[in-house]
Amino acid sequence: MAKGLSNIVVLTGAGLSAESGLSTFRDRDGIWAKYDFREVATPEGFRRNPQLVHDFYNQRRRSLADIKPNAAHCALARLEREHPGTVVIVTQNIDPLHEAAGSKNLIHMHGELLKALCARCEARHAWTDDLGIDTVCPACGRSGGMRPDVVWFGEMPYAMEQIHAALTAADLFLSVGTSGSVYPAAGFVAAARESGAHTVELNFEPSEGAGLFHEALHGPATVVVPAFVSRLLC
Numbered sequence: 624m625a626k627g628l629s630n631i632v633v634l635t636g637a638g639l640s641a642e643s644g645l646s647t648f649r650d651r652d653g654i655w656a657k658y659d660f661r662e663v664a665t666p667e668g669f670r671r672n673p674q675l676v677h678d679f680y681n682q683r684r685r686s687l688a689d690i691k692p693n694a695a696h697c698a699l700a701r702l703e704r705e706h707p708g709t710v711v712i713v714t715q716n717i718d719p720l721h722e723a724a725g726s727k728n729l730i731h732m733h734g735e736l737l738k739a740l741c742a743r744c745e746a747r748h749a750w751t752d753d754l755g756i757d758t759v760c761p762a763c764g765r766s767g768g769m770r771p772d773v774v775w776f777g778e779m780p781y782a783m784e785q786i787h788a789a790l791t792a793a794d795l796f797l798s799v800g801t802s803g804s805v806y807p808a809a810g811f812v813a814a815a816r817e818s819g820a821h822t823v824e825l826n827f828e829p830s831e832g833a834g835l836f837h838e839a840l841h842g843p844a845t846v847v848v849p850a851f852v853s854r855l856l857c
């Protein structure tokens with residue numbers, strides 16, 4: 624089946640990491656049901672109360688300690704290793720589970736929990752500790768500018784040009800564990816189709832955009848993704 628499907632683009636979302644035990648953001652009992660995103664995930668919220676935002680992301684970062692990649696992350700890493708063409712994963716997740724599973728060609732379009740960004744000098748740093756308003760930037764030595772390197776509401780997702788180039792070149796587009804309701808990611812399937820890619824949704828249930836895909840496989844990611852990858856590599 625992999626014949627003629629040289630370039631594969633995989634979009635992943637919260638449904639993938641939920642099966643590793645990470646809280647999702649948008650589900651009925653998800654993080655945004657407990658916190659006001661305007662307070663903890665916008666540039667305005669950060670200006671108003673930076674320590675509150677730091678506390679929120681410190682908690683998210685700490686919650687990664689006991690979390691491991693699941694069979695779906697591992698299957699996507701296997702796809703990248705064994706597929707003779709290119710595989711690029713575009714993830715909306717800010718956790719490090721794709722890397723932990725062994726994926727290399729990875730774009731974190733919404734940033735990464737394990738990175739900090741200095742608003743004063745724009746340096747990025749690998750970061751596993753808590754952040755606070757007194758945290759000193761290792762690059763410029765100043766404090767007060769350090770923030771989690773995540774894309775907040777109202778900010779532009781990362782690497783959009785690179786993502787669009789990948790979608791334009793895609794022969795196969797997979798959307799895994801994503802609700803299909805959050806733009807710009809929700810528009811990727813249309814962009815991939817326009818470029819002639821075969822499009823497949825792998826999700827727990829039909830997403831809002833399920834009708835846009837050529838093919839859909841519904842069930843737990845840890846079941847449907849490994850099965851699909853095995854079929855693809857046959």
Ligand SMILES: [Zn+2]
Binds near residue numbers: 761763764
């Ligand atoms: Zn700095």
